Amino acid sequence: MAKILIVDDAEFLRVRLTKMLGTDGHDVYEAENGLKAVATYKEIHPDVVLMDVTMPDMDGLTALKEIVSFDPKARVVMLTALGQESVVLEAVKSGARDFIVKPFEHDRVMKAITKLLA
Numbered sequence: 001m002a003k004i005l006i007v008d009d010a011e012f013l014r015v016r017l018t019k020m021l022g023t024d025g026h027d028v029y030e031a032e033n034g035l036k037a038v039a040t041y042k043e044i045h046p047d048v049v050l051m052d053v054t055m056p057d058m059d060g061l062t063a064l065k066e067i068v069s070f071d072p073k074a075r076v077v078m079l080t081a082l083g084q085e086s087v088v089l090e091a092v093k094s095g096a097r098d099f100i101v102k103p104f105e106h107d108r109v110m111k112a113i114t115k116l117l118a
């Protein structure tokens with residue numbers, strides 16, 4: 001069981017991931033933008049972060065950079081859309097451990113999390 005922080009401005013997506021990961025026994029936390037993601041990260045020190053890219057207030061790339069500078073060992077997985085290859089590249093350079101392209105399947109998310117927790 002792990003602490004997982006889900007960051008996405010789309011509520012339906014947070015609900016879906018929370019159900020998915022909660023069913024697997026994880027402790028799930030949510031944030032709807034980058035600012036809240038950084039604040040929540042500092043408060044709860046999650047084992048894994050699932051991070052959307054496009055969000056109001058603070059985008060996912062900026063939040064990723066802030067989290068990694070606070071905790072270089074942070075395990076952040078980016079949730080990207082098709083056509084965001086340049087974002088993926090910058091995210092990997094900035095310390096993202098993996099990325100998942102939306103729309104995603106349960107198995108892909110579970111595999112990414114299992115790999116990061118190993």
Ligand SMILES: [Mg+2]
Pocket residue numbers: 008009010052053054055
């Ligand atoms: Mg978004």
